[in-house]
Amino acid sequence: MTVPAPSPVHPAASAPVTLAEVDTPYALLDIATVDRNVARLKERLDRLGVPLRLHAKTAKSVDVLRHVFPDGPGPITASTLAEAEYFADAGYTDIVYAVGIDPHKLPRVAALRDRGVDLTVLLDNTAQAEALAAFARTTGVHVPALVEIDADGHRAGIVPEDPALLAIADALVVEPGTSLLRGVLTHAGESYFCTTYEAQRDAAHAERDAVVTAAERLRAAGHDCPVVSVGSTPTAHAAEDLTGVTEVRAGCYVFFDLVMAGIGVCALEDLALSVVVTVTGHNREKGWILTDGGWMAMSRDRGTAAQEVDQGYGVVLTMTGEVVPDLIMSGASQEHGILTLRPEVGGRDGAGSSDGAGSSAGIGFSDGAATSGGVPGETPEIPVGTRLRILPNHACATAGAHPRYCVVAGEEPGSALAAAAENTPVHAVWERLNHW
Amino acid sequence: MTVPAPSPVHPAASAPVTLAEVDTPYALLDIATVDRNVARLKERLDRLGVPLRLHAKTAKSVDVLRHVFPDGPGPITASTLAEAEYFADAGYTDIVYAVGIDPHKLPRVAALRDRGVDLTVLLDNTAQAEALAAFARTTGVHVPALVEIDADGHRAGIVPEDPALLAIADALVVEPGTSLLRGVLTHAGESYFCTTYEAQRDAAHAERDAVVTAAERLRAAGHDCPVVSVGSTPTAHAAEDLTGVTEVRAGCYVFFDLVMAGIGVCALEDLALSVVVTVTGHNREKGWILTDGGWMAMSRDRGTAAQEVDQGYGVVLTMTGEVVPDLIMSGASQEHGILTLRPEVGGRDGAGSSDGAGSSAGIGFSDGAATSGGVPGETPEIPVGTRLRILPNHACATAGAHPRYCVVAGEEPGSALAAAAENTPVHAVWERLNHW
Structure with missing residues (x-):
């Protein structure tokens, strides 16, 4: 892995020289550990042949992301439009905003697309899809969308078999031959509660199956569905076969934590x-x-x-x-x-x-037994x-x-x-x- | 109460004109409710004859504090040195930093005192007191201190009867006749778990008794103890007699919340x-x-x-x-x-x-029964x-x-x-x- 150019120390006149000079409490980051975590997942995904779309919501720092993308900006996921704007300022142009779109926010999405950022939004209902299509007709700005699939009952999304899937896809058609649909996305959030590798692997394969099934339904109905996106830190580290998946999202793994x-x-x-x-x-x-x-x-x-x-x-x-x-x-x-x-x-x-x-x-x-052997x-x-x-x-x-x-x-x-x-x-x- | 001059709308070019123009999620503050909450506690404390030392840790905003101190900066409590610095920039000169002092932070405290801010620190052990006295001898900067008293086993502080009380006071003597001791402070944190007015009132009086007892012990041993400070939002709203107390600290009451x-x-x-x-x-x-x-x-x-x-x-x-x-x-x-x-x-x-x-x-x-009658x-x-x-x-x-x-x-x-x-x-x- 290419070693990124060291980032400059914070330009404040009083930039600390040693840890003793930093007032507590403060967040300490060991970048050699970050590099090891990044290399571990990269190796896994290289082996599976599926690219990473880093979730930037954990680090939220251009400097940290340089350790994930040493050769320059890569594809990322954002949890807020502020993140998308911040990373766009740093040259990131391939961004999925992975929280169900509030139609009020479309002008801000459009402003990012106007700047040359290929920003994709997420939705799981026809009200959102209709708002996107209406926005396209009114403004001429075509905001591409992923349909959120519910793989495990965790949070948002529709199950792959939901009749609404095709209704949403239909609602994303701006005019015959022009659709805003770009694909499907899921997040196996329940995998955070799987306590064995086997259970995490099964969650990864269920995550894959949910989103691949949805993609196949869409294609069978005549829709293009180029993006098939999965991701969570546990499933990303346990998947053994991601056939049909086009990208893996993970973010927490860059730092890891006690839950993981x-x-x-x-x-x-x-x-x-x-x-x-x-x-x-x-x-x-x-x-x-x-x-x-x-x-x-x-x-x-x-x-x-x-x-x-x-x-x-x-x-x-x-x-x-x-x-x-x-x-x-x-x-x-x-x-x-x-x-x-x-x-x-x-x-x-x-x-x-x-x-x-x-x-x-x-x-x-x-x-439970103490972990630290005291x-x-x-x-x-x-x-x-x-x-x-x-x-x-x-x-x-x-x-x-x-x-x-x-x-x-x-x-x-x-x-x-x-x-x-x-x-x-x-x-x-x-x-x-x-x-x- | 004097109506403060309205603060200017945020100077950003895109300053919102109506709530519809602000992207969610955002924090909404109803200032008429703030004014009512402020007036309610002011009336109570005026009746008790004890001044307020506002805890700024809830609002952390000069603009909100203008509604507490319409006639200009008053005495405040801060939970971090960053708060003390921020409010000092806005003209606040009477500040208690009410988290046990980390001796590493004394240079930052001294810098505030050099700016004319009467910043008082808090401590509950001789190690801190000795560090303060050593700092005074070395630098000539005398940082006044309150001894934290434990009224209810909630968190930090020593019980009023603790032999360490006098040892701490002794350790604060920089040289004969010159002491850094300014008084005693307590926080009845367990009052947040008192579910009746009567229990909150009893907690308020126990809070008062703890700190007044400690002050009397210090005075009996020959120490000056001008400040006798109590405070929590529940006890501030329930105390009926604060004889011996010189100030009441509260902060959450400005906004209130579901716990209250x-x-x-x-x-x-x-x-x-x-x-x-x-x-x-x-x-x-x-x-x-x-x-x-x-x-x-x-x-x-x-x-x-x-x-x-x-x-x-x-x-x-x-x-x-x-x-x-x-x-x-x-x-x-x-x-x-x-x-x-x-x-x-x-x-x-x-x-x-x-x-x-x-x-x-x-x-x-x-x-428990639902509160909203649905x-x-x-x-x-x-x-x-x-x-x-x-x-x-x-x-x-x-x-x-x-x-x-x-x-x-x-x-x-x-x-x-x-x-x-x-x-x-x-x-x-x-x-x-x-x-x-």
Whole structure:
């Protein structure tokens, strides 16, 4: 893989030189781990012969995407029009906006197409299709569309056998011989709850079958259907046969997270993103370590609550990347974190939630075995001022809490951090896009 | 109350003129409701004879704060140094940074004090106090400190009787006769879980007793202790006697939210903040309405999950402010929302979570009675393209998901929305601060 040109350090006069100079909480990104994650999926998809359409919603950073597309902009998926606009500014011209289109947004879509961006939208009902066709007739701007197929009851879309499929395709005909239909797309969202490789592989093949079946129905009815798009991080890493599929979408895998580790798609050492926090105090009676990183920095995501091992708001590492045995971030208020031992190994009081935000209700720690091999015991003594890293449940949500990534680099994943901890040089500060 | 000068509409060339011109999802703020909430607490605190130190962490907007301090900047609380810097730029000079101080941040604190901002920090251990005193001796910058008192086991702080209280005060002595100690502060965070006025009042008095006891211990030991600070939105609205207290902190009350409504501190019509979303599709078999507002727009906060009535990710209103009977936002992925009837009145399938973020585990809908008086029945037919408003669980978290507020104004709370729905004029677009 071609090594991309290093991005410049953030141009602010006070650009940090080492991690010690960055105020906590901040998002830390180990780019060697990103590179390894990117190479792993690339190798898989090369073997399957299906190209990647990266989902940009996790990283939302031109600098991160340079590590996915070292030879220049490639095909991407966006979750908002702001993302599409941001990446268009950076030269990306092949974009699928993969959230069901709100007809109010068509002028903004048209403005992107006017700039030369081949922006495709997503829909799953005739009201949207009719709005698109009417817009084409009124403005002359033809916005191509994918029909969303429901592979597993997860969210949006229609099942492949739904009579509405052909009605939507018909509604996309602007005039005889001119259709806005470009293909079909599905997302196997339920694969996030598949806990074995076999189940993830079966989900991948069900995802493929759903969308290929829909494409075949459309073609049998005389419609062109060039795009057959699937994707989720678990299915992308488990599919063994993608016959009939023209592209795979995935995004979370660039950073990975505890939810993905919890279902075995990656290991803890594959997590490229963490949040650096500082110890500010202790409640020794309760076994609590307090930090300056709360839910504003981690997000409120509690994705591992549904898994065998509930990781609270995240797993605690030292700055050099070692797991602190059985210490997790079990409580969060806006700008405070509470670290405790896992309840089953001596945590005396699940810290739960603060600020009345009440995900205390959601923090029912599992009885699953601790993953980190610690023995029951006392909360480790970690002095005020110590910095720690918290691995997040859900990379998309935690990254979305931050305006930028503080990037470290080394030859091997984790090597920059293992080498020098707080004095690690800051390789770069990369801004990311947020909001709409 | 003096009416503040209207803030200018956002200077962007494309500043929206009516709500119909703003792309969803966006944060909508009804400023007449803010004014009523502000007046209500002001009246209470005037009667108690204790001044307000507004917590700015909810609004994080100079424009909103103008409605709290119409005569110019007043005393505020900040949850981050970025907030302190932002409000200092706007002329606020009396700021308490109310998250336990990380000693690494003292240079940034000193820079604010050098600018003439009387910034006070918070601490609860001798390590922090020694770092402050050492900083004063080394740099000559005397950073005043409040000792955090634990009133209810909620989070940080020491109990009033803790021997460490006097040790911390001693450690704050820079040289004989010169101390950095300015007082004591507590936050009755557990009051968010008090469901009756009487319990909230008792929490307020326990909060007062904790901090007054600590102040008396410090004074008996020969320390000055001019500041005795309490605060939380529930206790601020329930305290009947604050003898010995010198200031009350509250912030959430400016907007209020479903968590506060759920414990009776406010009514639904007092909620000033909502998120506007657009219907993009339906799954009629499951009784789902899909929207373009997911957890990025609402936050992942599930604060009402711990309450008698679980409101999912939020209560659904029409644009004109009527509650849609028993319709709640029960599911969320990054940029999708799922609206369903409450499970107990016909919702066939709790939508739960998507994106593997798994707060599905946290969405165990309560068996409590529905609040909105709906009768069991079918999901209402709401066409694609319809805009709706979602009232949030937790104003701090939901506001923090947005870069700005789209503000509507009317003579009475809600009147601007009740009058004209989507064609309501945009009074202003107010930027807010995020991040650190």
